[in-house]
Amino acid sequence: QLQASGGGLVQAGWSLRLSCTTSERTDRRFPMGWFRQAPGKERELVAAISWSGINFEYSHHVKGRFTIFRDNAENTVDLQMDNLKPEDTAVYYCAAAETFIGDVYFTSAKDYTSWGQGTQLTVSS
Numbered sequence: 001q002l003q004a005s006g007g008g009l010v011q012a013g014w015s016l017r018l019s020c021t022t023s024e025r026t027d028r029r030f031p032m033g034w035f036r037q038a039p040g041k042e043r044e045l046v047a048a049i050s051w052s053g054i055n056f057e058y059s060h061h062v063k064g065r066f067t068i069f070r071d072n073a074e075n076t077v078d079l080q081m082d083n084l085k086p087e088d089t090a091v092y093y094c095a096a097a098e099t100f101i102g103d104v105y106f107t108s109a110k111d112y113t114s115w116g117q118g119t120q121l122t123v124s125s
Contacts, residue, residue, distance in 0.1 A: 004094045007119035010084055018079040020094030020116055031097040031105045032077045033112060034068060036090035046092070047079060048105035055105055084123045091118040
């Protein structure tokens with residue numbers, strides 16, 4: 001129900017946008033998040049956003065370089081990534097926390113109940 005796209009091979013300093021498309025069955029009131037997992041490492045939060053888009057949080061690794069935003073009319077949650085670094089190389093996943101508890105976001109992967117298939121980002125130096 002979640003489809004992530006937009007990954008690829010880029011050079012350090014470049015920009016790229018990942019897009020997560022949700023199905024019509026994914027409630028637009030769900031908090032959403034982007035996570036990433038590099039080889040040999042645990043999955044980590046990149047950015048999270050509440051259903052309204054007003055509340056959000058970023059990992060300190062990407063703060064100031066990445067921007068998460070959503071378009072509930074289009075059922076998309078995008079991650080704009082600027083000034084990419086080799087350490088950003090990972091498989092990126094979008095996820096939805098299927099819960100109705102207000103305009104909040106979640107930072108822990110365990111709070112997310114639906115996951116996309118992942119899209120690979122490779123940043124060369």
